[in-house]
Amino acid sequence: MFFQLATSGIATGCAYALIALGFVMIWNTASVVNFAQGEFVVIAMFVALTCHVTLGWPLWLVLPIAVLIPALVGYATERVVIRPVIGAAEMTVVTVTIGLQIVLSDAAKIIYGGQPYSFPPLIEGRPLSILGIVVPRQSLVVIASMVVLAVGLHFLSQKTSFGKRLRAVSQDRETAKLMGIDVNRTIAEGFALSAGIAGVAGVLLAPIIYVSAGLGLPLLIKSFIAAIIGGFGSYIGALIGGLLIGVLDNLVGFYISSHYREVFTFLVLILVLLVRPQGLFPHHR
């Protein structure tokens, strides 16, 4: 049962990891903690729901749209909401992103109501049995997607001009500007990319946890903790932190009680902050 629980936790943890990854990307490029990150997940979910379930569009068409639209919203968010307050007091920026989270969440509730909606699995079929461990196909899709995305992001970061601009801006914004990099544009593109990653998480999670307007905040909290545990600003840390929380959730739920999941998540967070405040992998940016 231990391995069964751990495997299931890894799938959920992958989703946390993806959201945390987006968190970290925005922090690294714009020095902004975006508390609306969870809402980009919800936007992707509802776009997928509307296009696939309501309008009946095929999944191969819906999935890119469901990732693209949060990316566009992310880009617009940077231009309209974040850019005017970049450089302002930290509390101002935090308040703006909290406000944005509330606006986006309430907008989703007004449009879709508070009730959950089911979303069909991305891959049909009975769960697979691997070495005696039952693995739903949807979990395999989540795990595989995260691996592909992590490799893709590494490639993007190291080998492309966009990735190099992102890294330059995150390392030293002033020097990057002196080197001729359009910093504002790069930050906006970073926002779009991080919202797009959240969109991927949304599409992957929709068949597993149902689509609902109130999901953004709980996902945000778990992912935020994952990013801190991993070392805020560290991509590897965000991934490991997400997986750790996903697995811990399930193990605590089984061996202790599902009511103590949050307690143990926060205990681990406190422990990490006390013993290793820089996080588990602080240098992998």
Place this chain on the structure above:
Amino acid sequence: MKRRNFLSYLTAGLLALAYLPASAQEPVRIGLDAVLTGPGANNGERIREAAQWAVDLINEKGGVALPDGSKRPFELVVVDDQAKPDVGLSAIRRLVGDKSIVAFMGPDWSSVTYPTLFVGAEAGIPQFTSSVAQRITQEGHKHIFRARSTDTDWMGALADYLVKQEGKKKLGVTYANNEFGRSGRDVFVRILKEAHGLDPVVELSYAVGDKDFTSVAGRMIQSGVDVVVNLGNQPEGALLVKDLNNLGFTGLFAFNSADSIFLDLAKSNAEGVVGPLSWVHTKPDDKSKAFNEAFQKRFKRDPIGHSVIYFDAVNMIVDAIGKVGPSREALLKYLKSLDTWAGVQGTYHPSAPTGDMIHASVVIRYNKDLVPEVVSVRD
């Protein structure tokens, strides 16, 4: 001359208007408080449409009949409580404050009904609710009529079905850690012990909003139960049955919210799921069949339990108005003296001292086509 003629006609016209029956101007009004926005709005909209449909049918027959045989137009005044007690309080005050409203229906959510009970009680207006919390009818209010069976009825029917009909002895109980889940658990465990001498093999609670039920499902399977009885809300129930199926659970899944909302979420995982309901559209009696047919014709889909509850409530009020007229006091007095009233859902007992008018329930089981087949009926 012309001027004098005109004045004569005008006077005659005014006199004629003044002596027209009141029905031409003043409809008989009843109120409805439902959740029309926010969480639960789906259910609220189904409640509103059923009540409005019942009112429309009355108007199609010329209006609501009064004791003297005359008829007046019938009107439904609808307010929205958003499933929030504070919003519900002001919504119900609006209904009760309108003296032309002779009775009202709602709220549906116990969390709104309970704290607002005093408004209807003070006004002495008949109130019909579909809320299930026990305490709503246990505090001595004389104006409240519950038009739906409660936890106790449902759990009794479910326990009987599982133990007597299915012959199951190893039952595990999971429940949501909220008022609904805890009260469902308390009632089910008590009835299981009292009526069948059984204790659950294992009991587990979970938080509302949990998304991964692998650990709960794993614990249930490990304990070797042959039935998982889940008491809580639809989203968590749908996720739990999915994880149980994923882990290869072959026993029965019984659920106290196995309604159409659950079915929408659980999809094929709902096959074989058993659950108690106050009424279901596949109930095989003649009245249910006729109602279902008419509803299908009107709305092109299946009615839900709430459709019948509010359809019946409107018709019960109409029948009472026909006996004693459109007055709050007279209606309340009459209903409290009425022993039985036959509706679609079953036989109601408005004179029941607590206000619990009906105890009818069914146990359904979703077949392979995901149709809720009635496997047990309790009137």
